[in-house]
Amino acid sequence: MSGIPLDKVDLEARKRAAKILHEKFRKILEDILSGKAPKLEIPKRTLANTIFDKERGILVLGEQKLEREFLDMGEARRFMQTLLMASIIYQALIENEYPTIRDLYYRGKHTIIYKDPSGRTRQENTWDEQAESDSVIRDIEVFTGLLREDMLILSKEKGKVVGNLKIRSGGDVIDLSKMGHGAYSIESTPDLIDFIDWDAEFVLVVEKDAVFQQLHRVGFWRKYKAILITGAGQPDRATRRFVRRLNEELKLPVYILTDSDPYGFYIYSVYKVGSIQLSYESERLATPSAKFLGVSMTDIFGWGRKKPYLTETERRNYIIKATDADIKRAKELMKYSWFRSPGWQRELKIFLEKKAKLEIEALASKGLKFLAFKYIPEKIETGDWIE
Amino acid sequence: MDKVPATKSAKQTSSKEKSNKEKFREISVAEFFAKNKELAGFANPTRALYQTVRELVENSLDATDTHLILPEIVIRIVNRPELSGSNGSEQRFTVIVEDNGIGVPPTVMANAFGRVLFSSKYVIRQTRGMYGLGVKAAVLYGQATAGQPLKVVSATKGSSYSYMKELFIDMKKNEPRIVSEGQWRRRGSWHGTRVAITLMGDWRRAKNRILEYIKRTAIIAPYAEIIFETPDGEIYYFPRLTRKLPRPPREAKPHPHGIDLEHFKIIIKESKAKTLLELLVQEFQSVGEKTARAFLKKIGVNPNLNPKKLLRKENEELLRSIVDEMKKFEGFKPPRSDYLSPLGEDLIKLGLKRLFEPEWVEAVTRPPRAFEGNPFIVEIGMAYGGKIPPMNEPLLLRYANKIPLLYEEKEDISWKVLSSINWKLYLINFPAPLVVLVHIASTKVPYKGVGKESISEIPELEQEIKNGIQEVARRLRAYISRKMKEAETLRRITTLAKYIPEIARSLAILSKPPEKWSLPSPDEEKLIMDKMAELIATRVPTARGSDGKTQTIKAIRSIVESARTE
Numbered sequence A: 001m002s003g004i005p006l007d008k009v010d011l012e013a014r015k016r017a018a019k020i021l022h023e024k025f026r027k028i029l030e031d032i033l034s035g036k037a038p039k040l041e042i043p044k045r046t047l048a049n050t051i052f053d054k055e056r057g058i059l060v061l062g063e064q065k066l067e068r069e070f071l072d073m074g075e076a077r078r079f080m081q082t083l084l085m086a087s088i089i090y091q092a093l094i095e096n097e098y099p100t101i102r103d104l105y106y107r108g109k110h111t112i113i114y115k116d117p118s119g120r121t122r123q124e125n126t127w128d129e130q131a132e133s134d135s136v137i138r139d140i141e142v143f144t145g146l147l148r149e150d151m152l153i154l155s156k157e158k159g160k161v162v163g164n165l166k167i168r169s170g171g172d173v174i175d176l177s178k179m180g181h182g183a184y185s186i187e188s189t190p191d192l193i194d195f196i197d198w199d200a201e202f203v204l205v206v207e208k209d210a211v212f213q214q215l216h217r218v219g220f221w222r223k224y225k226a227i228l229i230t231g232a233g234q235p236d237r238a239t240r241r242f243v244r245r246l247n248e249e250l251k252l253p254v255y256i257l258t259d260s261d262p263y264g265f266y267i268y269s270v271y272k273v274g275s276i277q278l279s280y281e282s283e284r285l286a287t288p289s290a291k292f293l294g295v296s297m298t299d300i301f302g303w304g305r306k307k308p309y310l311t312e313t314e315r316r317n318y319i320i321k322a323t324d325a326d327i328k329r330a331k332e333l334m335k336y337s338w339f340r341s342p343g344w345q346r347e348l349k350i351f352l353e354k355k356a357k358l359e360i361e362a363l364a365s366k367g368l369k370f371l372a373f374k375y376i377p378e379k380i381e382t383g384d385w386i387e
Numbered sequence B: 001m002d003k004v005p006a007t008k009s010a011k012q013t014s015s016k017e018k019s020n021k022e023k024f025r026e027i028s029v030a031e032f033f034a035k036n037k038e039l040a041g042f043a044n045p046t047r048a049l050y051q052t053v054r055e056l057v058e059n060s061l062d063a064t065d066t067h068l069i070l071p072e073i074v075i076r077i078v079n080r081p082e083l084s085g086s087n088g089s090e091q092r093f094t095v096i097v098e099d100n101g102i103g104v105p106p107t108v109m110a111n112a113f114g115r116v117l118f119s120s121k122y123v124i125r126q127t128r129g130m131y132g133l134g135v136k137a138a139v140l141y142g143q144a145t146a147g148q149p150l151k152v153v154s155a156t157k158g159s160s161y162s163y164m165k166e167l168f169i170d171m172k173k174n175e176p177r178i179v180s181e182g183q184w185r186r187r188g189s190w191h192g193t194r195v196a197i198t199l200m201g202d203w204r205r206a207k208n209r210i211l212e213y214i215k216r217t218a219i220i221a222p223y224a225e226i227i228f229e230t231p232d233g234e235i236y237y238f239p240r241l242t243r244k245l246p247r248p249p250r251e252a253k254p255h256p257h258g259i260d261l262e263h264f265k266i267i268i269k270e271s272k273a274k275t276l277l278e279l280l281v282q283e284f285q286s287v288g289e290k291t292a293r294a295f296l297k298k299i300g301v302n303p304n305l306n307p308k309k310l311l312r313k314e315n316e317e318l319l320r321s322i323v324d325e326m327k328k329f330e331g332f333k334p335p336r337s338d339y340l341s342p343l344g345e346d347l348i349k350l351g352l353k354r355l356f357e358p359e360w361v362e363a364v365t366r367p368p369r370a371f372e373g374n375p376f377i378v379e380i381g382m383a384y385g386g387k388i389p390p391m392n393e394p395l396l397l398r399y400a401n402k403i404p405l406l407y408e409e410k411e412d413i414s415w416k417v418l419s420s421i422n423w424k425l426y427l428i429n430f431p432a433p434l435v436v437l438v439h440i441a442s443t444k445v446p447y448k449g450v451g452k453e454s455i456s457e458i459p460e461l462e463q464e465i466k467n468g469i470q471e472v473a474r475r476l477r478a479y480i481s482r483k484m485k486e487a488e489t490l491r492r493i494t495t496l497a498k499y500i501p502e503i504a505r506s507l508a509i510l511s512k513p514p515e516k517w518s519l520p521s522p523d524e525e526k527l528i529m530d531k532m533a534e535l536i537a538t539r540v541p542t543a544r545g546s547d548g549k550t551q552t553i554k555a556i557r558s559i560v561e562s563a564r565t566e
């Protein structure tokens, strides 16, 4: 890769990340050389150390830290793994590479073969599963304060976007309104994107890829000047960062459309406040002002003077019975502080009462035009959303 | 014999009478043991074969090590198909044991091998034999089951002839019946005895016990050379491991605490002492003139009394009270133990090492003690780990006067003591590879039977065995705890050290500044590795003392050097 000229944005990002890694880990070496027991102080990534920052409306890491000491028998392996991973990332930054997390897993995975004091040959893998190396990457992120995007680590691209928006990426200018039936894949390093020109009034994020395609083909975004995005299920970091940048830099309101079930509700909250597992990155990934457009329980069943969007017969045809897992999840959500608003408590209560859920596809089945040209615009217009 | 009644009616009544009338007769001691074979250990063909080997081997060892001769013993068991039953079930064997001992003088030869309760060991001395029965019990069994005479060839140390005798035992009279004899000029300087006894035996069943017996004999007598040839033609050879013999036992006079009325009378009869004071000093051990005077003064008996007078009828009361007082008097020194022949710690360890190849072995010879006027010494050996397989309980090796005891284990005093030990206190959790050897040396071993298989529960003995086992077990605990600590240290070191190369390489890379990037050199990595090794050695606590750190660094280095990645 090193022969190919890289753009300036990319090179700057590399320099910055490499410098931080070098500074942070040089201290460990200094400790060793001066006879001090080396240790890494890493903020804890646990639910107990995850705090909902009400003011900013996002999940953040608390103050708790764990000390990963080399001389601690229980930590030595993880200590080794952390240094190994850091050195691989560091070298990749310097050599202008773009490893994926899978690449990092393979580059670092080898077998240590040694003889124990009784002379028996033993062996041990630096790590076995990718889950192990992924978790080490997360440790390095919180230890250095650098997100993987900052370290030019790529992940699988899941997110897609279309709309009246021109961007520059890797030196090319791309017009996201000219993608045909396809869409632009949101790249792993969304911070390296420049927004050049746009003509849009809001961002609509849909949970499901199929619904995204349907709305795209029916010309939804053109008609309503929207930027249409999908994270295809649980959104990856790049999609979340991209949404956040649209909201923050282009000042566009963000609406989110998911299935009407606890899983869909949680996906919304990931866009909005962050995820428990990755709360350390919420500061840059979360979009606290994102609004849950639907499908809400009140859309299905109505509430007070609000009329339901579905008729009695439609309900009978489209509604699915909630599973035990759904119910358990809903009860958990009720306890999370970021689901405490009256709107959400009402949603969850209705869900628990009716034990019923609905997929967005059901609305499309009722009629794609109904979904695209009635349901969505009407809800936006009347402010019928939950925050 | 009863008279046969003449008339029919009389016959009928007499058969009734017969069942009511006891018939008395006397049998000889030979006949007694011929009829009660199991008492001497000859219960069945399996035990008989085993017991025959034992009796002969023990006599051979008594004829050698007791007399400071390094034993050379050849044991052969020969199959005798020509004497065996046609179906092959009742097999006959000839057991031949040859030694390089002191030999049997020709004058006593016939009685030694052909008269029950004839022995040279009826003295107060620590020997394997003590009853005067062993070899004769084998002969009795042999002649009853195979109809063959015993054959013995022997030459004493000084004599210029070797003598041979073939004999049966006349059961009724308890005396040898010689069937052939001979003598010839001694070849070379050979002295010793060769005994052959033919009997019915079950080799297949007895084989393991006999082998075990010989192995255990080799453990306790590593100064002996033993060759064993089986009926299957296998040869087992136990070479001599040392020329060091245990100090030989010596004959002692009786101790006053061990005396009884009859014994005292015999002593008085046989003694040439003119006064009671003289008698006490001359005929007893541990009694000096001062002690004797003090004793007589205490019981108010005239020291100048002629001892023979005590045998008179009118003095019976006095005699009894003297014996009673003697047994109680605290002023006598304990029985002398320096005449005993313990094995010593070195020999025990040597024997255990050879047979078990353990990682740890220890032994202790306890200070002498006494019961009923008999001195005894308990010796304990212990072997742990190495080639010993883990077992659910300790393997107990019992010995008395250097004889291995194999049968009746659960009835034995040592077993009783051993099962009362709480091994957890000594950091041993079963299954564990542990062997415990108990040796009791005494001028009188309190066997439960003349088969010499188990020892009675004498409290003094029990206490000593317990003390001995605990003493050695404490050393074992120290060893195990040190080993556990070392293993823990090594485990910790290994846990850390194996990661050193990986960490050193990573840190070397990370420490190169991005602006002036180059791959780190092996020297840079080496420096970090050395520093880390040092760090581990300083921070991980070691079980060893001051040399701990250097040892640890060495261990770390060797792990680091052995490490490679693939």
Ligand SMILES: Nc1ncnc2c1ncn2[C@@H]1O[C@H](COP(=O)(O)OP(=O)(O)OP(=O)(O)O)[C@@H](O)[C@H]1O
Binding pocket: B055, B059, B060, B063, B099, B101, B102, B103, B104, B112, B113, B118, B119, B120, B121, B128, B129, B130, B131, B132, B133, B134, B135, B136, B192, B193
């Ligand atoms: N191999 C031998 N060498 C020298 N003397 C022997 C040998 N075998 C037997 N004798 C003599 O024969 C005697 C009788 O032996 P035997 O085995 O019958 O009795 P023991 O050994 O005295 O006592 P125990 O019945 O306890 O064995 C012994 O006391 C010993 O003097």
Ligand SMILES: [Mg+2]
Binding pocket: B055, B058, B059, B128, B129, B130, B133, B134, B135
């Ligand atoms: Mg004998």
